[in-house]
Amino acid sequence: MRELAGIVLDTPTPATPRLRGHACVRVDERGTIEDVVDLPGDPPSGAPLIIPGLIDAHLHLPQYPVVARRESSLLPWLERHVFPTEKKFTRSARGPDDLQQEIGSFLDDLAANGITWAIAFGAIWEDTTDLAFDLARRRGQRLALGKVMMDEGSYGTAQPIEARNRSLDETRRLAAKWHGAADGLLEYVASPRFAVTCSMELMRGAAEIAREFGCRIQSHLSENHDEIELVRGRFPDASDYVDVYDKAGLLGAGTLLGHGIHLSRREMERLAETGTTVVHCPTSNFFLNSGICPIDQLRAAGVPLALASDIAGGPEMNPFQVMRSAIEGQKARRFADPSIPEWTPGEAFHLATAGAAQTLGRGGKLGIIDPACEADLVLIDPTALSPSLALSPHTARELQAEDWLSLLVYRATPAAIQATMVRGAWTKAPA
Numbered sequence: 001m002r003e004l005a006g007i008v009l010d011t012p013t014p015a016t017p018r019l020r021g022h023a024c025v026r027v028d029e030r031g032t033i034e035d036v037v038d039l040p041g042d043p044p045s046g047a048p049l050i051i052p053g054l055i056d057a058h059l060h061l062p063q064y065p066v067v068a069r070r071e072s073s074l075l076p077w078l079e080r081h082v083f084p085t086e087k088k089f090t091r092s093a094r095g096p097d098d099l100q101q102e103i104g105s106f107l108d109d110l111a112a113n114g115i116t117w118a119i120a121f122g123a124i125w126e127d128t129t130d131l132a133f134d135l136a137r138r139r140g141q142r143l144a145l146g147k148v149m150m151d152e153g154s155y156g157t158a159q160p161i162e163a164r165n166r167s168l169d170e171t172r173r174l175a176a177k178w179h180g181a182a183d184g185l186l187e188y189v190a191s192p193r194f195a196v197t198c199s200m201e202l203m204r205g206a207a208e209i210a211r212e213f214g215c216r217i218q219s220h221l222s223e224n225h226d227e228i229e230l231v232r233g234r235f236p237d238a239s240d241y242v243d244v245y246d247k248a249g250l251l252g253a254g255t256l257l258g259h260g261i262h263l264s265r266r267e268m269e270r271l272a273e274t275g276t277t278v279v280h281c282p283t284s285n286f287f288l289n290s291g292i293c294p295i296d297q298l299r300a301a302g303v304p305l306a307l308a309s310d311i312a313g314g315p316e317m318n319p320f321q322v323m324r325s326a327i328e329g330q331k332a333r334r335f336a337d338p339s340i341p342e343w344t345p346g347e348a349f350h351l352a353t354a355g356a357a358q359t360l361g362r363g364g365k366l367g368i369i370d371p372a373c374e375a376d377l378v379l380i381d382p383t384a385l386s387p388s389l390a391l392s393p394h395t396a397r398e399l400q401a402e403d404w405l406s407l408l409v410y411r412a413t414p415a416a417i418q419a420t421m422v423r424g425a426w427t428k429a430p431a
Helices: 061-066 074-087 096-112 126-139 160-178 200-213 225-234 241-248 265-274 282-287 295-301 319-336 345-351 354-359 387-391 393-398 401-411
Strands: 002-013 016-027 033-038 049-052 054-060 115-121 142-146 186-192 216-221 255-259 277-280 305-307 377-380 417-422 425-428
Touching: 002 345, 002 354, 002 377, 002 401, 016 401, 049 401, 054 061, 054 255, 054 277, 054 305, 054 319, 054 354, 061 074, 061 096, 074 225, 096 115, 096 126, 096 417, 096 425, 115 216, 115 417, 126 142, 126 160, 126 186, 142 160, 160 186, 160 200, 186 200, 200 216, 200 241, 216 241, 225 241, 241 265, 265 295, 282 319, 295 305, 295 319, 305 319, 305 345, 305 354, 319 345, 319 401, 345 354, 345 401, 387 393
Parallel strands: 002 049, 054 115, 115 142, 142 186, 186 216, 216 255, 255 277, 277 305
Antiparallel strands: 002 016, 016 033, 049 377, 377 417, 417 425
């Protein structure tokens, strides 16, 4: 039994943040929360703020070395920075020690940022995807990952038909080996990059593999106007971008599509109808000049949502910066149309915790701090959020749940994170 005492904060719903000003979270030997018990009096000086583990639903492992490389827009950025970097992300181009160190650094940074569940893309290579799963398994981290699938416009040397067959074979092998491994901490994700670099045959093959193994699908959707035009030219029989994925059999409750900025009403309705998730990547959307996602319209249409950094399109992994950007994007849209609802820190935090867990089929198990939930938890140093809390610890007594959420979203950085726990085991141990 492990007992964690401190200030406990979560958001079971966006409108009902829950604050337990001094409580003990008891975690059993299986890594499950056994109980949350209120304690008498004020928490002692130095007691942490305990929050649920944070979920990043869309990021790219091999792109981390080119984070914050500015470019005018998505497609030039891919050609100049991303594809050359991913091309070298294989044992044939780099030594295993170098790759292991790079992947380990990425996993370290997930824990340092309080991210207890990441859903990530690899490169097109089987070997480094396999290595990343193995390292995550050894570290006890929760990771969903898939090798990128591309057969047209790929940075590999194989011709399209050979590239397609190889990608499908490798995806099937990796899914058979890793999906559900480490007692469910690891998941395989079928990962066709996007319709710009994937044939209809490859996308249909990815959908078939996902059905065969019961795994998720991830891709990209309507991030950039030039991208949308390329897709329109490649698939003239489809009515729109969403229809391409629909014809490929990629839509559904297990599918995560990054961005979704420039969608028609019909596309939003079809995504909602199929239960397909749009993963909102606000820092990336700003950084690559892609646009501001109308998340109010997506929500009103009933499209499931999650939140993500989109490393390396997003310039940093910090999930609190992602939350801030989500709020600020809505504020910017409100300047033009005051009828657009404002987003609150509680709504942004919920989308990175309980809301994401619910969207991803893990509601009631992750994202909240309740008995029978898995103990994915983050310990925050309150004094890193506000100088007044360092000078006068009793100030914490006066803060309401909304105050703590605002401090977290607007003030937290990785330096505030003392420790990160996945299923009851430290992935970043307390100092």
